[in-house]
Amino acid sequence: MSASGSQQGMTPAPKPEQQSPWAEAEGRLSRALRELGQTSWVVTILAVVVALVVGAVLILAANRDVQASLSYFFAQPTAFLETSFQVLREAYSALFRGAVFDWQAPSAERAIRPLTETMVYSVPLILAGLGIAIGFRSGMLNIGGQGQIILGATSAGFLGYALSMPVGLHVLLALAGGILGGAIWGGIAGVLKARTGANEVIVTIMLNNIAIYLLAWLLQQQWYKQTGSNQPLSSSVDESAQLFSLLGSGFRLHAGFLIAILATLGVWWLLERSTLGFEFRAIGENPEAARTAGINVPKATALVLVIAGGLAGLGGAAHVLGTEYRLAGGVAGTLGFDAITVALLGRSRPLGTFLAGLLLGGLRAGGVLMQAQTGTPIDIVLVLQAVIVLMIAAPPLVRAIFFLPHADGRPRLRRRSARRKARSTDSAAPVQERALQTSGAPNAESPGTMTPGTTTPGTQPPSTNTQEPGK
Amino acid sequence: MSDQTVSPAAVQAEPLKQSTTGVRPISWKYPITYAVLAALAVLFAITLPAGARTHFRLSSGGDFFEIPLVELPSRPAGWILALILVGLAGLAIWQASQRVRTRLWLPLLFGVLFVLAFLVWAGADRGAVIPLVTMLTGALALSVPLIFGAMCGLVGERSGVINIAIEAQLLAGAFLAAVAASVFTSAYMGLVFAPVAGALVGALLVFFSVKYQVNQIIVGVVLNVLIIGLTGFLFSTALTQNPELWNARQQLPRLPIPGLSQIPIIGPVLFNQTILVYLMYLIVGVLNVFLFRSRWGLRTRAVGEHPKAADTVGIKVNRMRVYNVILAGGIAGLGGAFFTIGQGLAFGKEMSAGAGFIALAAMILGRWHPIGALLAALLFGFSTSLGNTLATIGTPVPSEALLMLPYVITIFAVAGFVGRVRPPAANGTPYVK
Amino acid sequence: MKLELRGVTKRFGSFTANDRISLTVEPGEIHALLGENGAGKSTLMNTIYGLYSPDEGEILLDDREVSFNGPGDAVAAGIGMVHQHFMLIPVFTVTESVALGYEPTRAAGLMDMAQARAKVLEISARFGFDVDPDARIEDLPVGAQQRVEIIKALSRDAKVLILDEPTAVLTPQETDELITIMGQLRDSGTSIVFITHKLREVRAVADRITVIRRGAVVGETSPQSTETELAGLMVGREVNLTTLKEPANPQEVSFEVRGLTVLSSTDKVVVDDVDFSMRRGEILVIAGVDGNGQSELAQTILGIRTPVAGSILLDDKDLAPLSVKQRLAAGLGFVPEDRSTDGVIGAFTITENYVLDMYDRPPYAGGPGNVALRLPVMREAAQTQAERFDVRMGSVDDPISTLSGGNQQKVVLAREMSRDLRLFVASQPTRGLDVGSIEFVHRTIIEERDKGTPCLIVSTELDEALNLADRIAVMYRGKIVGIVPASTSRDVLGLMMAGVPADEAQAQAATHQTVMAEADEQAEAEENQ
Secondary structure, X not given: OOOOOOOOOOOOOOOHHHHHHHHHHOOHXXXXXXXXXXXHHHHHHHHHHHHHHHHHHXXXXXXXXXXXXXXXXXXXXXXXXXXXXXXXXXXXXXXXXXXXXXXXXXXXXXXXXXXXXXXXXXXXXXXXXXXXXXXXXXXXXXXXXXXHHHHHHHHHHHHHHHOOOOHHHHHXXXXXXXXXHHHHHHHHHHHHHHHHOEOHHHHHHHHHHHHHHHHHHHOXXXXXXXXXXXXXXXXXXXXXXXXXXXXXXXXXXXXXXXXXXXXXXXXXXXXXXXXXXXXXXHHHHOHHHHXXXXXXXXXXXXXXXXXXXXXXXXXXXXXXXXXXXXXXXXXXXXXXXXXXXXXXXXXXOHHHHHXXXXXXXXXXXXXXXXXXXXXXXXXXXXXXXXXXXXHHHOHHHHHHHOOOOOOOOOOOOOHHHHHXXXXXXXXXXXXXXXXXXXXXXXXXXXXXXXOOOEOOOOOOOOOOOOOOOOO | OOHHHOHHHHHHHOOOOOOOOOOOOOOOHHHHHHHHXXXXXXXXXXXXXXXOEEEEEOOOOOOOOOOOXXXXXXXXXXXXXXXXXXXXXXXXXXXXXXXXXXXXXXXXXXXXXHHHHHHHHHHOOOOOEEEHHHHHHHHHHHHHHHHHHHHHHHHHHHOOOOOOOHHHHHHHHHHHHHHXXXXXXXXXXXXXXXXXXXXXXXXHHHHHHHHOOEOHHHHHHHHHHHHHHHHHHHHHHHHHHOHHHHOOOOOOOEEEOOOHHHOOOHHHHHHEEEHHHHHHHHHHHHHHHHHHHEHHHHHHHHHHHOHHHHHHOOOOHHHHHHHHHHHHHHHHHHHHXXXXXXXXXXXXXXXXXXXXXXXXXXXXXXXXXXXXXXXXXXXXXXXXXHHHHHHHXXXXXXXXXXXXXXXXXXXXXXXOOOOOOOOOOOOOOOOOO | OOEEXXXXXXXEOOEEEEEEEEEEEOOXXXXXXXXXXOOOHHHHHXXXXXXXXXXXXXXXXXXXXEOOOOHHHHHHOOEEEEOOOOOOOOOOEHHHHHHOOOOOEOHHHEXXXXXXXXXXXXXXXXXXXXXXXXXXXXXXXXXXXXXXXHHHHHHOOOOEEEEEOOOOOOOHHHHHHHHHHHHHHHHOOOEEEEEEOOHHHHHHHOXXXXXXXXXXXXXXXXXXXXXXXXXXXXXXXXXXXXXXXXXXXXXXXXXXXXXXXXXXOOOOEEEXXXXXXXXXXXXXXXXXXXXXXXXXXXXXXXXXXXXXXXXXXXXXXXXXXXOHHHHHHOOEEEEOOOHHHHHOOXXXXXXXXXXXXXXXXXXXXXXXXXXXXXXXXXXXHHHHHHHHOOXXXXXXXXXXXXXXXXXXXXXXXXXXXXXXXXXXXXXXXXXXXXXXXXXXXXXXHHHHHHOOOOEEEEOOOHHHHHHHOOEEEEEEOOEEEEEEEOOOOHHHHHHHHXXXXXXXXXXXXXXXXXXXXXXXXXHHHHHHO
16 A cells, blocks of 8 residues: 555645655664764764854954954965964863863862852753743743743742741742742743643744843832832842752752752653653644544643743742842843753753753853953854854755755755655654744644634644635 | 526526524624713713812923913813713613614724823822823833834735734844944934845745745744844954944934924924834834735735735745745835934933734734734823833833733734624645646 | 556555556446455546546547546536545635636736626526525535535536536435436536446446555446345455344443433534433444544533533433543543544554543553653553553554544544544544444444443444444434434434434335335345345
């Protein structure tokens, strides 16, 4: 029986003409090989390399010495190269020393401190990144990490300085408050999506901005910030509510990192081993089929964003209770968007997200030292981050840049059409990879789910593929 | 073949109009909203102290006609406005119960009167003058980048590409406009380069989302980060090291249109503007006609609704999308120019401050229609301007509440409160043969 | 115009969709391309239409070789195509749809709507179509949409017209009209390629028939061949076109639908006061043209749509308060209409798809409150059932999207029939399947019936309805027009599908026989000789 059904295109599946014949013709071995070729690791490393090269160009362009040496480039080309090399070595070595190990440090303690700094920066990134990753796996693009982190920080911080309580209890209560704050913020988007079909991308973007103004307003209210000053800054979190230090006073590393590890394990179990996670993945891959199979899609949808928001809120709470201690308007920085990067980089896998969080935390920590020592503005970290994600999202581009053979081993001639087909049969490739591609929802079957605007639940959103004339 | 095939045709030819035994339920959302707002206006009127006065300034500084301050007795004015609003709300309720479609003038008039009622209340006995024209000018100024951004988003999404990177395009436009204007010491050179910056961001968007089919929302989010990082980096290095060369302020001159600019109140607001604002009028007008009545518009919409159908009639779907998104990027770039050369400011870090997202919101609230998006952007601009005014004259309403308003309204809109918003069907879906 | 293909080959990776296909369509000829689902007919036509480029072989028009770089070139060369899934934009008007891609314009690229409109009216008049040029596509019935597609092709002066499964969405009487139109076109010199898998139509319409199987031409015959011959060619072995089944042995009534009314998302009535009841051990087929409320009826029984009035009773228990999950637990087996969107999750493994509606209860879930999945148990059950249902697969850990449509459907059936059923509902259970899989599905359903389960089957294929049903209910615009025995003639069913009540349909059919029914009678007479 060959390619039945799909070949004919009787079923309104997305690109049926190519999907089935391909998938069938493919032996397991070749599929395994292709997966290997598309393995995230190779692409991830190469993406980082591309990002560092782009960063290098920027650093050089902005450096005065390099500019100066360029002016007499034709007279002394080596001077230019030498200066460039020097500048880059300084910058990137500062980045490394700030993130991992500082061999120039006066003491052993100071030498390993950078790594712990990386861990400190990574705590909120990992926690919020896990939240975003759960969303991706469940077919939801939660852009609202920022708002959820802000709400988490806002509630945790307030509970942290406004109450006086015994040591252990206080920190737990503050953390719980942070989770609740984030969960409510995520839950708004979740409930609206579940009940009215409101597109979560739009709602979460809007909620981010609302959160910013909400915090700005709160920081003008005496009852909230509990300080006498006019500064938009809250009072400090009580010691009883602070996350305890893991390595003593010389280090900033706090118990939040343990929470991040636990959360990673918890999210793994949730997604891979629990019935709830099965529901999440099912609605992520194909909400229609999930609904037909009796899964309560609205409930699961709302729950996904509640949990995602809770994780981001926990990240915000850990950030305030472990690192910042005070609330200011910019307490969340760019954490929310960095968390999206983390989830993408980690391919929405819990372990991957954890590692990606460390990588980005490292870039942050290193960026601080790089700015201090070489005057390279820390904004460059944003550029590196963006380039890494773009590269990872487009593996064919990375392969093209490095002249790698195409993943499916076919000759690079007719690459274009080959790539297309490879994609449409990509069902065997990791879920996340496909989550990056196509219509946003991992299920290409219902592109409507990702369009902003309203699609009432219970109706098929108008979509090109499921065109049914006459309805 | 026989002639026997005639009879059933009669049955089938009749168009498929659905029988409506179960009638669509009356939507009470709008009437209730009107009623609540009217009640609020009544509340304003009740709480106004007797003898209080509200002052409005109807002219801006260098006006042709100098209109004196308008002083209103707050209480009677408040009551008159409240009663009219109650009447309008009653009309809306009656129309809903009779299933009469409400015309557009009703919400517009209602909105204007409600704002007036609010201002009368907020400005009563504050000792401060409410600068109406300044407020409207500010509203338009705040709307300009939003309108450009919304038009950009609209062109992209009508052809099936979601653009979350409007923010990046505005920022890039602002940046390059400032730099080009500074380097060439001519604001008009900034105007030439700003669209280039926006278009480049648009080109990146389509490069990844059309050529590599990366999820469009993700590319958009990442491009925002990229441009914030890039402009921030360059600002902290070159622009700060040598501001005279790279970041000197340049301003587009105002070009008052003779005659029109002398109309009281709206004249100075609408027609004493820079070429950038006139360009904006032109772009909205042209889009409104061309999107629905030109070959380009028909094809653009086809590509956004059903790319495969467009392909089968020989339209190059992806090429169309690429051109449109780049073109749209140019429009957004112009909008970005308003932040710098439009207002005579130097470039500052992250100076677009979320305008791109409000532009996105305006496009959705305007239901992917140029005029709708224009009105929504004006509404958002106005609410921000109102917020700023209130912050200066000091009212019980926190200005943050008004600054939040665009976002809150948008959430209501996508949650279906403002009726079903229907995006282009293939929006966000890459087209692969 | 004469269309000739020489050795056209199209591959997708290592899969050869079209293998050295050669065929000639003479001017003014209706040439049928017959093949079962998946034989490669659509691929071939998409190649001719410029959507794919052939890997080998050539296409000739009037003996000149052509090569197309997209559909635009094909249209310019005089080829028109009416796709099986119409290529119309729902929010466009008829005029806009016809003009798209070939817009008459005035200055500055603005459209000349008057001219575009005139063109629509002119072609409509020429063929006696009744189409309003200002109507929106989404408001038109399917038959009218198809006519818009034909107008579209003709407005570009198509000399070769490809019709891809054009009758799939039509009633027999509408099919008749289409046949008339095809005749008119042929007489005006247009060559027509008529793609179908329906043997009866081919014999009634075609001047010549090319049969393809597994991507290759297996024969060219005349319409004089018998259905059995054609079926043999198409499938490659002896086929029984009718599934043998014992007569039904209906027992007590166990499932009832009373006064059921359902609204669509836009508040239109899609199921209108529907009443019927079913006995244990019988198959009731709901027939009708697609989009007349059958899908919504099935979805309401499952519980993913909420009715505004009426009740659904299974074993005297009202299903209304039950969720989908509870209904499935109460013994409902459900095979959805669209396998790839509703039936399976493509990226999930076969195992995961097998437990898709049972993952949260023992034995597949365990721990307190059944929170944890028990992967080994799931896997083993999937393995056993897959073998029982003869699913051709590598491993149960493979994504289900690696299976063919037929095998995916078997997994769905295995899943739904692994429970003790009190009611079995299937929508279009064989849509898009090849003959072998269709036979398997039909046998499985009949077995389920013989176990005493009432089986409700929604089918738009009249052949399937006649083959499978013990009784047939015909739906039209949300109402059940009538419930008739399975022995009812096609013409009567066809009229009922257009809304004519059963007795009236009987009377009309007796006096106005359709072309196809005539052909049937003739064929029967021939075979009896």
